[in-house]
Each structure stands twice: as C-alpha cells, then as structure tokens.
Amino acid sequence: MHGRSGLVKGGIAVLAAAAAVLVAAPAANADDGAAQGKVIKGASTTGFSVDFGERQQPVATLFGLKLSDGSMLKMYCVEIDTDLSYTQTMVERPWDKYPNPKSPFTKNNTKLNWVLHEGYPAHDVKTLQSTVAKGGVTFHDGLSEEEAITATQAAVWHFSDDKNLLRDKPLPYEDADTTADVLAVYDYLTGSANTGIGQQPKPTLNITPAKADGTAGTRIGPFTVTSTGSITDLAAQLPEGAKLTDANGEELKTGDVKDGSKLYVDIPKDAKAGNGEFSLKATGHLDTGRLFVGQDYDKHPAQSLIVAQSEKAQVSANAAVSWTVVAPTTPAPSTPAGNNSGQAPLANTGVDASLPIGIGAALVLGGGAMLLLVRRRRSA
Structure with missing residues (x-):
C-alpha cells in the first residue's frame, strides 16, 4: 500500500x-x-x-x-x-x-x-x-x-x-x-x-522583409517565411482583387505555406494607390x-x-505592403504649320515642293525674254 x-x-x-x-x-x-x-x-x-x-x-x-x-x-x-x-x-x-x-x-x-x-x-x-x-x-x-x-x-x-x-x-x-x-x-x-x-530551440516564425512596396499591376515580393513550427493560419487585409501568390502567380492557401516559402502580393492593375498587410500564425512545441x-x-x-x-x-508574424499607381502618358496631337484645313498633311517625300514652281517660273520668264529678242531682230 x-x-x-x-x-x-x-x-x-x-x-x-x-x-x-x-x-x-x-x-x-x-x-x-x-x-x-x-x-x-x-x-x-x-x-x-x-x-x-x-x-x-x-x-x-x-x-x-x-x-x-x-x-x-x-x-x-x-x-x-x-x-x-x-x-x-x-x-x-x-x-x-x-x-x-x-x-x-x-x-x-x-x-x-x-x-x-x-x-x-x-x-x-x-x-x-x-x-x-x-x-x-x-x-x-x-x-x-x-x-x-x-x-x-x-x-x-x-x-x-x-x-x-x-x-x-x-x-x-x-x-x-x-x-x-x-x-x-x-x-x-x-x-x-x-x-x-x-x-x-523554441518555436519561431519570421517574415522577411517586414515591409515592401511596388506598383499596381505587379507582384510585390518575395516575402520569405522561416519557422520551426507548422503554419496554422494565413490572413490578409488587401483590396479587392489583390491576393497572396507564389512566384508563378498561383494563389496560396494556409496549407501551402511552410518554412522557406516565398510569398508575393499580387496587386491588380486597376487598384488605387494604397497599402495592406498579411499575417501568419504557427504552432510549435514549447519544448x-x-x-x-x-x-x-x-x-x-x-x-x-x-x-x-x-x-x-502559438507564435505569429506579419508583413506590410504598399503600392503606387503609375499614370499613363498620352502624347498631345500635333498639327503642321500653315495647315488649318483640318485635312491630313501631304506626305513628305524629301523633295521641296516649291522647286517645280520655281523652274516653271524661270521657264516662263526665260521664254518671254527669248520672244522679245526675236521680235527685236525682225524689226531690225
């Protein structure tokens, strides 16, 4: 007993x-x-x-x-x-x-x-x-x-x-x-x-870098996950259309993330400039x-x-992300000098268009001079 x-x-x-x-x-x-x-x-x-x-x-x-x-x-x-x-x-x-x-x-x-x-x-x-x-x-x-x-x-x-x-x-x-x-x-x-x-070793979870930035229409990252535990939760506060992906653009779920994983934040093209964050939780043994x-x-x-x-x-970690929007550049229309008719300008072939006129004028003037000389000789 x-x-x-x-x-x-x-x-x-x-x-x-x-x-x-x-x-x-x-x-x-x-x-x-x-x-x-x-x-x-x-x-x-x-x-x-x-x-x-x-x-x-x-x-x-x-x-x-x-x-x-x-x-x-x-x-x-x-x-x-x-x-x-x-x-x-x-x-x-x-x-x-x-x-x-x-x-x-x-x-x-x-x-x-x-x-x-x-x-x-x-x-x-x-x-x-x-x-x-x-x-x-x-x-x-x-x-x-x-x-x-x-x-x-x-x-x-x-x-x-x-x-x-x-x-x-x-x-x-x-x-x-x-x-x-x-x-x-x-x-x-x-x-x-x-x-x-x-x-x-005790349970650990880290995301590096803790913050990254980029532009709308791109994948921002990578964010590297290091942990001695098992990832149990993945949450994100991002605008509609944005998502967490791998390097190939495939959307990630909790079960896809583990020690060594690289995460990206995919921001859609039409997103306004802003910021967001995502967080992970992992469970490990307090030995x-x-x-x-x-x-x-x-x-x-x-x-x-x-x-x-x-x-x-349980241990947790989070990372922040921000992005900007690049405004599109639209070139202003150009109008050739002297063309106010609204019609399309003539194609430039590399030849001065005034040259034939000048030659013609020279020929007219030259012809007049020759006629005057002939008349004078006959009268003589």
Missing part, C-alpha cells in the same frame, strides 16, 4: 503572507516575444514529501502554468529554497539567464534536462515503469503517478540544487514499498544512463526543459520553474 501523502510538513507551499506582497509586473516589461504565464491554483498534482536532511522535507509537485495564449504547461520547480508565487508573471528565459549563476543548475542543466525528457510526465507511468524495470527492478503494485512525480521532482532537485535523498528514509511519511518504488526511479534518472540533453523565471524576480524572488511536458505554443 502507498503511504499517507496528505501529511505534508514544510516544503515548497507558498506562505499566504508572502504571496500577498507579490504583485505581478506589467506584461510590457517582458522580453519581446518571450512566452509568459502564471501558475494556476488547482492545476497542480502532488506527490509525496521527500527528505534531504537538515529538516528539509519539501513536497514534490507537478505545477500547471497557464500561458497568455491559453495553453497549459506542466512544470517542476528548480529553486527549492525559494517560495512559489501564484501572482507573479513567469517569463521564459534562456538557461544562461538563470537567476543565480552560481547555482548547481548552471553546470548540471543538461543532466536536469535529461531527467525531464526521460521522467514523468514526458513518459507515461507505464512506459517509465517498463524502462526502469529493464534494470532488474520489481515494482510493488506497479508505479503510481504520485511515485513517478516524486522521483522525477527529486531527481530535478538533485541537479538544480545539489540535493540528495536520505537513503535510509527518503520519504518520511510513506511505507517501505512506496519508498522502494520512488528510489528505483530516482536512481535511474540520476544514474549512469543520464547522458544529458542540451537546450532545445520540455524550457526555463521560466519570475518577471519581477529582482524585487520579489519567485520560485523558477522548468517545463516537464512539451505543449503546443
């Missing part, structure tokens, strides 16, 4: 007086794009009290952290000597931003991350039991959820705070069978099989092992938490 998990003394329970003075800092102070949320009362699952000696008997707990997008993460704590806060906003931080750089967390974080990936709830109870049993361990009435939580959280504290369970009585309020089951999983998670896992630290930690330290189970998280 399992022992009495309800008899809890000490541990990481939040003191009401301490919690009352913790005020969540404005979300605007968080790093841009960093995931954030709050620990939710009633969303936690407790295991058993463990004993590290020196009157330190914290209760192993799997907490629920609700992100601002509504998704819920399962978390273990990594600061055993700091009180948990239900009021302070918890903000995602890289491992090298852990509040105490001298903490064992800094040198052991890859080992700790292995515990999270191989412990509970990353693996369900049956899978974890089967894995540990391969080492020759026999469980008593099977591995329970409370035992799995207790062993995994104790192993996390082993690496994050350099804590070691008392071997003779590691669970001060539980029976021998429960204790043996917890120790078996704890020893597996902290033993030679633990080779460490590095920090994993096991991600660290969350109190947003107002410097003033009011709150127990740091680390993701124990991968959950989907």
